[in-house]
Amino acid sequence: MVPIMPDQPNELILTESRTMRAQTVTRVDVLDKVKALSLLPDNVHATTEIVASYYEVDTEVIKKAVQRHREELASNGLRVIRGDELRDFKRSTEGQSVPLSERINALTLFTRRTILNVGQLLAESDVARQVRTYLLEVEELASPDVRSQAVEAVELSESRMRVLKLAQGIVDASWLETKARVLLAKALGEEPEVDPLDVPLYVPDFLKGLGLKRKQIESVQSWFGRRAVTICDELNIDAPEKRQSDLPNGTVRETKAWTERHRPVFELTWARHYAADFPTQTTLPSIPSQREAGAL
Structure with missing residues (x-):
């Protein structure tokens, strides 16, 4: 069994397991035990700058954490105010050093609660590590099952890295590097630093995002990639090289190494060849702009 960083076995459980985070996110008293926390004058909320100061990181680190985990953070109190609500908030804090x-x-x-949730996720902050250690070691809330899940996640990442190494020279190099970066970051309990445009884009995931059911996806995906390649040719865009993909039935086949850079191509493929047959699904643009095409 591969250990999870033997010098800090506990705190990484939180970065790996959302289940574990959910079990400990109510213990907001830990924040003040680790370090004094300053809030806005309402004593309820904090801004991005305040949270960054507490965890002693740059504000961009907090913004990236929010971007990657927005749904989870929103479920724990994160919100964005605009318009009249923002104007009222500004008026309520006038003269209060905000x-x-x-x-x-x-x-x-x-x-x-949101601030604690951020601390459960940040790999770049020593203060966040102290928060996680306090939650798990001092409060002793980590169950054996959740610990086991975190260990298994690391072992799975290690085995997949070995597979990727064997694939060198066989599949698209840039796609292979992106996959390796993601797996390595997860094994270390960190968030992967990957250009969002380099994230792999899979045809089944794209179709599922449009609301198609499993049988519909199976009927569409066989020709979807080939039609996308044709559109790449029309727009003078280089189609990606091939990669090996695991299918649900356990077999492996070669597919194109599409990434988020090619999403406009996927959208045009859908609009041109499939949208009319699935009128209840999401409507997408009929053609990308020249600027979008040139960015691919």
């Missing part, structure tokens, strides 16, 4: 620019048109607010 550094809010008059130019902002949206403000992200964190509750104590």
